Amino acid sequence: MTQPIRVLLAKVGLDGHDRGVKVVARTLRDAGMDVIYSGLHRTPEEVVTAAIQEDVDVLGVSLLSGVQLTVFPKIFQLLASKGADDMIVVAGGVMPDEDVVEIKRMGVREVLLQDTPPDEIVQTLTRLVAERGER
Amino acid sequence: MSRYVPSSELVERAARGEVPAIGRLISRAEAGMPEARGALATIYRRAGRAHVIGLTGVPGSGKSTLVAALTARLRTQGLKVGIVAVDPSSPYSGGAILGDRIRMSDLVNDPGVYIRSMATRGAMGGLARATLDAVDILDLGGFDTIIIETVGVGQDEVEIAKASHTTVVVSAPGLGDEIQAIKAGMLEIADIHVVSKCDRSDANRTLVDIKQMLTLGAATSAKPEWQTPVVGVSSYTGEGFDALTRAIDRHRDVAFGTASGSRRQLAIARFRLEKTAENLLIERFAKAAVTRAPALAERLRRRDADPYSLANELLAASFERGSAHERDHHRPPHFAEDHW
Known part of the structure; x- marks a missing residue:
């Protein structure tokens, strides 16, 4: 029996745009995943702590405020220092193409921007977890 | 943990309070992984220290918010608190939105608090199949008090009373006559009744209703060492939490120090x-x-x-x-x- 994929969807910083992340939460729920939503205005520390306590397969960070180059280095540093470097991190939202390249270089596995079809989000997460294997 | 860590090794790490190991063991318990069963057996034998509080009530009665406020109180007593919050899985897709954590965000930066969200995955009764395994794992991990928050319940999801040392039933004001239906199912299982949202003007009515229901059953109550208190709280103003914490302390003494407590543990x-x-x-x-x-x-x-x-x-x-x-x-x- 396959287990539901566990996902933490997080909003970090002052970004108050959560319509998109709620649509994604609903989409993943309807695809049979366990979705934990952080709520708005969380710090990278809070998000990483929650992701580790919840032992999620995927940490998805939604950003529409342009702070990706500040937030992701912090998140990866915290994950590594807390012994959770096997966490799959994905990003969503709106950001410039050059930032997409940059955060992928930092370790973000996929960046699913605002025009990504819901099915593709589901397929991407499913593929990433399958590639990782059992843990 | 980039490689596969055997569950037996995770047990030792969890026993030292390492949060990633605790989290991973709970996941393996949830998955029913055969590899983890031996580890869970070890954990069960080594656990048994923690005071397990079950908290239940109808959807929207303020359970998660109350857990957060109660946990903050327990932390001032120096107790480490583990929380397992259960939310329903979709009967259609099997997926779930686990939202209890949002109400507890003030606790996230406290290393003496561990919060785990859990989906029911088809289990009835208000708990998930792995909820009690998670309680054992947290117990081993050094958490003194473990709070299980059930799904928002209706009338007969009373498993929590059979799984916890202290059962707290949360009622909210403003449910009008429907409160009667809840009382019929829940009156018997409460060790402590809480009326939430006591900053609301209609809360007193609910308090009085529950107190009166309790007096009707006093003659046949099978709990000689314990009189079920009814506590009004407001997570908004902080009112009532001293009384609630005192009631929980007193009930812990009953649960661990009396004949009826021993019978409860056997049950x-x-x-x-x-x-x-x-x-x-x-x-x-x-x-x-x-x-x-x-x-x-x-x-x-x-x-x-x-x-x-x-x-x-x-x-x-x-x-x-x-x-x-x-x-x-x-x-x-x-x-x-x-x-x-």
């Missing part, structure tokens, strides 16, 4: 035993049903046989030697098939 063990057996039965039955039910259903449709005979056939198939479920790795160790 908890009995429930755990029967529930685990029930889950093993369901697991075997579900596997047999996948392969056998289609053909049996076809015979039933043709009226070749009656429902009882075919159901018995299906049950018998659940315990056949050499059937599909015997060969796979999900078989629990030491399961005494010969006795079936």
